[in-house]
Amino acid sequence: MPRSALERAEDSRYQQQLDRMLAAAAHCFNQKGFSGTSLKDVARRLGLTDAALYYYVRNKEELVYLCYVRAAEVGQEAMHRAVEDGTSGFDKVCRYLAYHVELMVGERGPFAIMSEIPALDDEHREDVLERSRKHSTAFEALIEEGIADGSIRQCDVRMTGNAIMGAINWIPKWYHGDPEVARNIVEEFPAILSAGLRPHPRN
Amino acid sequence: MPRSALERAEDSRYQQQLDRMLAAAAHCFNQKGFSGTSLKDVARRLGLTDAALYYYVRNKEELVYLCYVRAAEVGQEAMHRAVEDGTSGFDKVCRYLAYHVELMVGERGPFAIMSEIPALDDEHREDVLERSRKHSTAFEALIEEGIADGSIRQCDVRMTGNAIMGAINWIPKWYHGDPEVARNIVEEFPAILSAGLRPHPRN
DNA sequence: CAAAAATTTTAATTGCAATTAAAATTTGAG
DNA sequence: CTCAAATTTTAATTGCAATTAAAATTTTTG
Numbered sequence: 001m002p003r004s005a006l007e008r009a010e011d012s013r014y015q016q017q018l019d020r021m022l023a024a025a026a027h028c029f030n031q032k033g034f035s036g037t038s039l040k041d042v043a044r045r046l047g048l049t050d051a052a053l054y055y056y057v058r059n060k061e062e063l064v065y066l067c068y069v070r071a072a073e074v075g076q077e078a079m080h081r082a083v084e085d086g087t088s089g090f091d092k093v094c095r096y097l098a099y100h101v102e103l104m105v106g107e108r109g110p111f112a113i114m115s116e117i118p119a120l121d122d123e124h125r126e127d128v129l130e131r132s133r134k135h136s137t138a139f140e141a142l143i144e145e146g147i148a149d150g151s152i153r154q155c156d157v158r159m160t161g162n163a164i165m166g167a168i169n170w171i172p173k174w175y176h177g178d179p180e181v182a183r184n185i186v187e188e189f190p191a192i193l194s195a196g197l198r199p200h201p202r203n
Numbered sequence: 204m205p206r207s208a209l210e211r212a213e214d215s216r217y218q219q220q221l222d223r224m225l226a227a228a229a230h231c232f233n234q235k236g237f238s239g240t241s242l243k244d245v246a247r248r249l250g251l252t253d254a255a256l257y258y259y260v261r262n263k264e265e266l267v268y269l270c271y272v273r274a275a276e277v278g279q280e281a282m283h284r285a286v287e288d289g290t291s292g293f294d295k296v297c298r299y300l301a302y303h304v305e306l307m308v309g310e311r312g313p314f315a316i317m318s319e320i321p322a323l324d325d326e327h328r329e330d331v332l333e334r335s336r337k338h339s340t341a342f343e344a345l346i347e348e349g350i351a352d353g354s355i356r357q358c359d360v361r362m363t364g365n366a367i368m369g370a371i372n373w374i375p376k377w378y379h380g381d382p383e384v385a386r387n388i389v390e391e392f393p394a395i396l397s398a399g400l401r402p403h404p405r406n
Numbered sequence: 407c408a409a410a411a412a413t414t415t416t417a418a419t420t421g422c423a424a425t426t427a428a429a430a431t432t433t434g435a436g
Numbered sequence: 437c438t439c440a441a442a443t444t445t446t447a448a449t450t451g452c453a454a455t456t457a458a459a460a461t462t463t464t465t466g
Contacts, residue, residue, distance in 0.1 A: 038454085039453075051455080059454075059455075
C-alpha cells in the first residue's frame with residue numbers, strides 16, 4: 001500500500017518512479033492530447049500496467065494535477081534564479097527567459113502544457129491557478145523594476161506579461177524533443193521575447 | 204435527418220444554428236477544458252438537449268474539429284486582409300496582428316484554443332495541421348518580406364514566428380470575455396508583439 | 407536466508423458520457 | 437390550413453477507459 005507523505009518524501013525509489021511517471025504522462029498529454037491519452041498509454045511508456053499507476057496517484061485527475069505542479073515548479077525555479085542572479089529589471093527578465101526555456105527543453109522534461117486546468121478538482125485547480133498567478137505577478141514585477149530603473153521602456157505591464165508568458169507556455173505545442181530545435185529555442189527565444197522591451201535609444 | 208453538404212451551404216437556419224453551436228462549444232472548451240465539458244454542457248448553453256447536437260455533427264470529435272476549423276479560418280482571414288492592405292513587411296505583420304486579435308475578441312467569438320488537435324481523427328487532424336502549417340508559413344513569409352525590404356531586422360524567422368504565434372494562440376487561456384480586457388488586447392498586443400522586430404536605428 | 411514491506415499484476419467491475427432510434431414537435435411552403 | 441420536411445426530445449443502450457480488490461511478485465531488512 002502507498003505510504004504516508006512524510007515517508008514518501010525521503011524515499012527515493014518511490015519518488016523517482018513517480019517522477020518518471022509524470023514525465024511519461026506529460027509526454028503523452030503533449031503528443032496525443034489529454035482526452036487522447038489513457039492511463040494505459042502512460043503505463044506502456046513505463047513498461048507497467050495501467051493499474052500500477054494507482055500505486056502512485058489516486059486517479060487520473062491527480063496525475064494531471066501533479067504534472068501541472070511539476071511544470072509550475074520549473075517556472076518558479078527559473079524565476080527565483082533570475083531574481084538572484086540578475087542586475088537590472090531587463091537583465092532579470094532575460095535571465096528568467098533563458099533559465100525557463102533551458103529547463104523546458106532540458107533533460108528534466110517534458111512538461112505538460114496546462115490545457116486542462118479547468119477540469120481539475122476544486123482544491124487542485126485553485127492550487128495550480130494560485131501558482132500561475134504568483135508566477136505572472138513575479139514576472140510583472142520584473143518588468144516594473146525594469147521600467148523603474150530605465151532598462152525597460154514604458155509599456156502595459158499586464159499585457160506585455162501575458163504576451164511573453166503565452167509565447168513560453170505555447171512551446172510544448174510545437175517542440176517535440178528535437179535537439180536541433182531545442183538548441184534554437186535556447187539561443188533565440190530569450191532575445192526575441194525581450195527585444196521589444198528596450199527603451200528607444202534617443203537620437 | 205441532416206441534409207447534404209450542398210443543401211446546407213445555402214440553408215441559413217441550419218448554418219446559423221451550427222455556428223451558434225460552435226461558439227457555445229468553444230466557450231465551454233475554453234472555460235471548463237475539453238475533458239471537463241460534456242455535450243450536455245454545450246447543449247444547455249443553447250437551450251437544447253444533448254441529443255439535438257447530433258443533428259448537426261456526427262459526434263463530439265467532429266464538433267471539436269469544426270471549432271478548430273472556425274478558429275483557423277479567422278486567422279486565415281486576418282492574414283489575407285493584412286496581405287491585401289499592408290505596405291511593407293513590417294506593416295503587414297502589424298496589420299495581421301491587429302486584425303487577428305480584433306477578430307479573436309470580437310462578436311464572432313469565442314474561438315477554441317487548439318489543445319486537442321492530436322486527439323482528432325486522422326483526416327481531421329491532418330486538415331487542421333495543414334491549415335496551421337500554412338498559416339505559420341504565411342506569417343513567416345511576412346517576416347521575410349520585412350527583412351528583405353528593411354522594415355524588419357535580421358532574425359531567426361522560424362523562432363520569431365513561433366514566439367509571436369504562441370502569444371496569440373494563448374490568448375483564449377486568459378481572455379474570458381471581459382470587454383475592458385478586450386480593448387486592452389486590441390490596443391496593446393499588436394504593438395507589443397511587433398516591437399522587437401524593428402531594425403536597430405543606427406546612431 | 408527468512409519474513410515483512412513495497413510494488414506490480416490479474417481480473418473484474420463500474421460509472422459516466424457518448425451515441426442511437428424512434429417518437430414528438432415545430433417550421434415553412436404553397 | 438395542411439402537409440411535408442426539418443428540428444428536437446425522450447428514452448434506451450453501449451462502450452470504453454477509469455477504477456478497485458485481491459493475489460502474485462519483487463525488493464528490502466535484519
